[in-house]
Amino acid sequence: MRPDKRNGTRDVIVDNALRLFAERGYDAVRVQDLARAAGVSRATFYNHFSERDEVLGVLFERLLVSEEAGSETAQDTPPLQRVGAVLNGAVRRMLQQPELARFVYTLPVRHESLLRPDVSSTPAVFVTIHRLLEAAAARGELRDDVPIDLVCAHVHNALETGMRAWADGRTDDPEGRVGMLVDLALYGILAPAGTRPPDPRPGHG
Template identity: 45%
Template structure:
């Protein structure tokens, strides 16, 4: 009968987490340097100093790495909804999204990689493809509609989708170096979304 020490499982799990993090960090660096298409599983494993078999113990394919990197980018973004009356729903949405964009841009290499992918890769289009902060935005839009400060004739889900596209455009413009400050650029695009182009 084999007797394991109490710390056996923990150290094994810690080692597994370290290897997984190493693979993710290596993949991100290689994707940033060569582009997603230019990096193979073999490249990631070799650069990380592990075998292909070890890679496949952690990830079934590169797409799983994409999904995990996207999750890493948006994981800490859900922020407390800014306090205030429902009549201030749109300023609260602006405050929430500015804080989210600023937090995401702080992890510059990861944010620039995710938002410069030439297409929204299938790994990012699943259930978790929308940053969780958009759930809070939708709630604020629903409250704003009930308070009469957001158009009641357009479903809140559709308004939230438009705001999500605006957020995505601001992040992409920043990631592709077309906007030096993501918060300022987001503010301009949100103004266009909220107020249109009428003078």
């Protein structure tokens, strides 16, 4: 099969998979349903995907691997301040595909687990966030006792939690919700120094 035809068949399968998953729910759709909706045989389906979950992974990649992240703020802005802007840019791009975004973020799974380990195009937003947090650590903006990978996971959780709240109908402002959660992840819940009462703990007042 020619590469262009192979990619075309793959896209038809994925496009129809999204429609079926959105209509019936992921658990109710079988491989034979996906093949039938795409107008191909089960054998052809398995020529492109080893299992149904792999189709789900491609849908998630479509949602996040769309364009380069990181252009939302000026390059001379401190890296920690750019994290929130990068994530909000990712939210705005995802909302350009609302059916796909709502479906993905109503699934009861951790979405990073859907990414194939061999995928060459790791979502740009994840790469950018990791780079910005490394730069912030190098500038002394982060605690030096917390591994960067753990900070990244904390920020990714903020993105996922905010998008889930929107997909579940608990907020109609996903960008605002993600922004608040990222602020909590990076800066905590304490009021700014000078505006809060003295710490009541011995030796902290």
